[in-house]
Amino acid sequence: MNLKVNGVEKTIAASSPTISELLVLEKVEMPEYVSVQINGAFAQSKDFGTSRVAENDEVDFLYFMGGGSR
């Protein structure tokens, strides 16, 4: 199926994977710490295991960024 993942158009072998499955395919090392948007809308992390991507979806994921000085 065809997707745009983080701005890159690609064809993946899986058919309508869940978000969790897609993050594995994309070799995301710590998927529990990423935020995901599908077509510009946030996906809830509790739904990563059940929400499926569809043909031509635009999927973006980012690692949470934070830190501190102590």
Place this chain on the structure above:
Amino acid sequence: MLTIRKSIADAIIAHARAASPLEACGYLAGKDGQIVRFFPLKNVDQSAEHFSFDPAEQFSVIRAIRSDGLTAAAVVHSHPNTPARPSQEDLRLARDPNISYVIVSLAGSEPVVKSFRIRDCQATPEDIVVSREQT
């Protein structure tokens, strides 16, 4: 190694000073191995000891970086009162192994900027080269 234009290095220091005593944060974007733009982001923690990106702003900025044909090469944040070295919290929260982590310290009489790669809570310093070249 991180190559940063002088104007960008000046901008991240100015941003850190403007935000002080709170921590400042943002992305550094580059192309062909050189940092060419600084994207300041809001520190949603509004804290002198912590920072967090707003995820919605983070996605927006990343899309802007992409549309400019650039890549997010580094996350930058300031330490208003402590040295330019990753804190325990920095190490714990540095989850992207593919990006550099730049810290601006305002603790001394002059600002100090250092860069690190962080993987598995282990920080490795990387050299910063400040370039005056306008490419």
